[in-house]
Amino acid sequence: MDCMCSKKRRPRGDGDMYLPRDRHGHNSVVPRLPSKKKLSSGITRCDPAPWHPERHFCESDSAPLRINDRVVWVSDHGPEYGTVRWLGHLHDTSEDLMVGVEFDNQVGTGTGKYRDRQLFEAQLGHASLIPLLGLLKADDYLGEQAPVDYGNSCFYTSHIDRRLKLPASSHFQEFYEDKQKHGGSSRGLPQPTSDAVNHVNPLYEKRQALNAQAEAKVSGERRQTSEKGNCTTNNYVSVLGETDADVVELCGVNRGIQGHHNSCYLDATLFAMFSCTNLFDDILNRARDPDSDIPQYEKIQEVLRDDIVNTLRRDRYVPSKNVMKLRQLLDDLGCVSGLTTEEKDPEEFLNSLFHALSVKPFLKLSSQQETHLYQLFVAKNEKLEIPTVQQLFHQSIYECKLKFQRAPKALIIQMPRCGKQFKLYDHIVPSLKLDITDALEDAYRFCYVCGRQATLECWECFRPEVGLECTSYCDSCSKTVHQHKDRTDHKQEPLLIKDSLRMDAPLRREVMDLFAVVCIETSHYVCFVKCPVKNKHTWCFFDSMADREGGEDGHNIPKVDNYIDADTWFGPKGLDKLSEMIRDDKSKILPGMTRRLLSDAYMCMYENKFVKQYE
Structure with a gap:
């Protein structure tokens, strides 16, 4: 054996x-x-x-x-x-x-x-x-x-x-x-x-x-x-939506995080990160390091864990006063001003939170930079009428000439847009699976032609509609492909694989799973979250300010809905259906939730379940 x-x-x-x-x-x-x-x-x-x-x-x-x-x-x-x-x-x-x-x-x-x-x-x-x-x-x-x-x-x-x-x-x-x-x-x-x-x-x-x-x-x-009344690390609270009955209990009025004073950027982000996944739970439980962590570390962590995350998972509802505690603590640090009253973007909140809790960057890039978020920097390609996140991710890696040093456990991708003012594409389809194999340094690659182990990479062979897969070849196929008159001048580079990977690493593609999408429309953030119901494709939609009671002196009412059209719009079938609607100029009549998902995606969150086990 x-x-x-x-x-x-x-x-x-x-x-x-x-x-x-x-x-x-x-x-x-x-x-x-x-x-x-x-x-x-x-x-x-x-x-x-x-x-x-x-x-x-x-x-x-x-x-x-x-x-x-x-x-x-x-x-x-x-x-x-x-x-x-x-x-x-x-x-x-x-x-x-x-x-x-x-x-x-x-x-x-x-x-x-x-x-x-x-x-x-x-x-x-x-x-x-x-x-x-x-x-x-x-x-x-x-x-x-x-x-x-x-x-x-x-x-x-x-x-x-x-x-x-x-x-x-x-x-x-x-x-x-x-x-x-x-x-x-x-x-x-x-x-x-x-x-x-x-x-x-x-x-x-x-x-x-x-x-x-x-x-x-x-x-x-x-x-x-x-x-x-408050949960502690000794009493772990399970994530939401693990069974059909749990999904029913999660959905409804006064569910989720209550919005207050422009808090939707924070409400949607926290719900996406903690409601139905434990991917970021290590942030909640790491003990303070007196040599490197700030004095406010334990208080910020306690409020996030006990007053927000565990309260959400236990009661399925978090009052706005609990969230205001966290906003005030982060605002007092002075890294980002106006966190208690002004409109902000999710990345501003995340950068402030990750800095306060000394969260290690999820990404290590070939440029020696480290980061928690990955912004898609791409030029608009007219061939991509309706791009997927997979296509834009590959295009961004190609245009920036970057690679990941290792597979991350979490990948938070910002779409190519600037708030509500600018969108590079009218519609972007979130990819349920994100293949990052060809974006990794020192990883096994597959020949685009024959499927065997690749030994060479040619950036000039890149095609946006195909992706990074078409840049890797074995010696034999590369020689054949580059005999074509349009490719004779291409410069190929050898793929360098670490010896430690050559011995035992299995030939497999590195694929990450989508678990949340944060969306923005007219300065208001909402999110879609995948429920971890076994062997099912169940998604819910969360809005921290779905309704309001009492006028100016009243309060917002949060709501969670079951997004029953997930199977229709996620994946190739949804892309084909959307393309047909655009050709017939019917894209404006997309159902409400679906329109927000496909037209207003701001941030997509992916997890690597294989890497997650060991970090």
């Missing part, structure tokens, strides 16, 4: 496999579960979760684990937590259902590659393959709440009742009994009856009691915190 697990090989045998190491470097072997069953016909090596006619279940539908589930594997030195990245079979090893796990700690030795195939992607040294029966779901494992010094054998017994629930059928029972005859593990099976199990029951009962005490203590702490 290549890269996936420990390189200290055990003697080859039927169904040999390599398992993760504990953090002390020792291999810890979970018994293999052999089977006499033959492979189903037509199943090839490394199949991800195939259908098994003889067992009457499809592992992708009925397996107890799913991709991205959190799991625990226990070594001789304690539990190791990880995330499921792959499920399937290794048919040159055994018929057991295998789980590709990306561990939080460095207990593997690879990046997710098995022999010559990249099964999944993981940080170097964190990937391992483990039999299904060698894992527990993290939610079922209570080890973190009440650490107890217990023997290695106790773990398997003390967690039998919280095991993974495997498909129940006569065929599976036969499969299990077949394994038992050959010395397989009894972990995860209905009723433990061995002497070893009975012997450790007293320890198991003691552990259960300790876990119950720990749960009671944690619950008590949460009640006390809740009674105080």
Whole structure:
């Protein structure tokens, strides 16, 4: 096995496999579960979760684990937590259902590659393959709440009742009994009856009691915190919109952040950054550094975290007085004047906030500059009647001759416009996926012609309607392409790849996901935010001043709406539909929310979920 697990090989045998190491470097072997069953016909090596006619279940539908589930594997030195990245079979090893796990700690030795195939992607040294029966779901494992010094054998017994629930059928029972005859593990099976199990029951009962005490203590702490009214870092509040029911609860009148005294620039930005994503939560929880942080650091952080973010996530509503506290604190710093009363732009607020909280820049550019925001500087291209953010991003990289030194966890892109006065394009379609592969220094690139690894870059081959992809070639294709009379004078540069990347980095495209769009119309900012409902494309629209009550002496009423047309207008179908409306001069009759999304986009926010895990 290549890269996936420990390189200290055990003697080859039927169904040999390599398992993760504990953090002390020792291999810890979970018994293999052999089977006499033959492979189903037509199943090839490394199949991800195939259908098994003889067992009457499809592992992708009925397996107890799913991709991205959190799991625990226990070594001789304690539990190791990880995330499921792959499920399937290794048919040159055994018929057991295998789980590709990306561990939080460095207990593997690879990046997710098995022999010559990249099964999944993981940080170097964190990937391992483990039999299904060698894992527990993290939610079922209570080890973190009440650490107890217990023997290695106790773990398997003390967690039998919280095991993974495997498909129940006569065929599976036969499969299990077949394994038992050959010395397989009894972990995860209905009723433990061995002497070893009975012997450790007293320890198991003691552990259960300790876990119950720990749960009671944690619950008590949460009640006390809740009674105080303000959330703290010890009582994490989940983001909004994680389920359909949560989205329904989020939407409505008096939802979101209440606007007051020209605060919409701040309201929309904060809602976009914190309501439905935890991408920026490290800003809320970093302890103050007395050597570098300002004296007001803790107060500003506390107001942002407790009075705004956690209040929003807990109550789904933040009164304007809470936001005014933050505006006053930032205004007192003097970096940007008029934050409590005047109209401002989101970047002015963000620059002030990031400076006050010493937030490290998200972007490191090839020009050696560092920045939190990326402004699209582009000349208008008449060939792009309705550009996408992807096209404008590539054009900006090309025209500025810049690259990113590394993939960022967050990318906040400012559209090519200046407030409400100037818009380079009447319509811009936000790209749901932003491919930044060709904007990275020292990253693997793909040949535009054949798709193999690129070795050369030609800036002069750039075409705005195609993007940066058409600037990278392998040696062979570059030679062919540049034989054309229009390209014989092009200057090509070799792509420099760091040696550390050549060895283990998987050939994959670096793609970021859109999670928020801040828009402006007649000096008023609103935002669209993606709700993290699993396997759904759900967006909501937020306006901190959707209505008003009481005239001049009254107050604004914030509102959150479900943007039900998201599937219609995001992506290629929306672009085609918009192009047709523009040709027929019907673009002015776009639905209200859609018009604001496509005509008034001011700032698009993207996240890199892969990088986010490690920063």
